[in-house]
Amino acid sequence: MIIGTRGSRLALWQAHYVQAQLKEIGITSELNVIKTQGDKIQHLTFDKLEGKGFFTKEIEDKLLAGEIDIAVHSLKDMPTDQVEGLTFAALSYRASVNDVILIHKERAVAGKPFQLADGATIGTSSNRRKAQLVDLHPGLVPVDIRGNVPTRLNKARTGEMDAVMLAAAGLERLELDLSDLVVVRPSPREFVPAPGQGVMAIQTRKDDLETRKKLAPLHNVTVGECTNVERTVLNMMDGGCSLPLGVYCEQDQLGNYHVWAAYASAADAPVKRVQISRSTRAGLPEAIVESLLG
Template identity: 60%
Template sequence: MKREVRIGTRGSKLALWQANYLQAELAKIGLSASINIIKTKGDKIQDLSFDKIEGKGFFTKEIEDALLNEEVDLAVHSMKDLPTTSPEGLVITAVSYREDPTDWLIIRKEVSVKNKLLQLEKGAVVGTSSARRKAQLLHFRSDLVLKDIRGNVPTRIDKLRQGQFDAIILAGAGITRLELDLSEFDVIKFDPKEFIPAPAQGVLAFQVRESDKELRRQLRALHKQEVADCTNVERRVLKLLDGGCHLPLGAYCTKDHEGNYHLWAAYAETATAPLKQIRLSSSTRFELAEEAIKSLKG
């Protein structure tokens, strides 16, 4: 009897988009799959910003536990939510294409000011729960008032629509994948080399049990090595700083046609501390992340 692969995922619209995408990709290589929704700590705790939730992996741990307990066979994660070290017994076997890696600033049109930096008045209220985004926003506009915002992507946009914030900042990848209509707002799409995204932003990671050699072999057909070459550098920077997704760190790596790597990073010790930004280039990935750490900490 042909095996049906059980996919573990969170239940938000974006997570389900990711699971359905993976299901369709598996079908292309002849694998049938079912989708199993698992609630994570990050889904259950809606009243705290990310940096106040204990531990790392609060959007992934329960899914990883289900994998280890053989309740599911394959997990799909937003790679930027994934701790840099997999639990013993689990491995990242493949990564997806990279969707738009940029952050988007979404502004209510009635408060948008065209001739101001970021199109916001002095003291404008911006919604974000990300320490990385807070540090970079304050670097550009120290007068902004930053307020935590939780909930999935459509929920956050609704809160903006209701006037709870003047603007919010979200990953462009999620908005693009959900095909959300933002025509009622003004949108600034940041250059990822200036407002630096989270490590691996826009990439999906496919995680399986290390012992499931057959599925690991089959998943190699989905793996995008060019993407992995760059996200490995970004996530190495994060790992060397011993950080989770609450760390005020942006890292973005590209590879040019000659095979050279270019890395942009921004780091602050806290969301309100001074921001250090760097750019490095190298013909190899070897020790590129280590060089970045020296520059960021120097």
């Protein structure tokens, strides 16, 4: 089985993880590293890149052409409208879902929100993060940054920025040493993550029923149900990676669904927050959207 993946350290970690899972169920595989638009164009922020799916399109093209059998993606990078002919065969376990603030040790200020002073610079390319950061700490100055996880971390390490914000899942999966930085972990119920954050998606051709059947044991049902709620909200808001929208759904031991959402019309616009709990997913995304836009 040929696995298509991006070439960043994190993307390769994810592809190797899936490769190990396949091996456990008796399937041998090899990796095919593919450069995407998002990898090639590093000088533009996400909202300036063309369309949706700029970390996925080239990989999906090779999948449709039959050059690869499956693709491994970060679910949060995936457009909510699947490319015609493709489908998710499995979704992984969910790593820590929250975002993390990493601060240069000499710039941390005890007693301030996020341990950051008024006027502190924080690196992030995400409109969702920018909107929520300024909503919770109006004195912050978000600054656009691009690059892989180690490159962005270095912005805080060198003091070029006072802090950077990254997804906890990537930091955990790469097992990076953060001992030289001050680490602040906001709750995902307060600082709402991207839909699908912390989850890997395995994609294949819709008509490749044999591969889909083989991959079925890798699918995490609860993660699938919760991220479906999150991504349905994103779809209904007609959003991609650049929409300032956070949605997080979790299921409790009784089977009830709890959803937190935060939305702004732009990175510098006010943030509206909602929290809704229900015993069923039916109508839940619609209720979230109605509350956010109401």
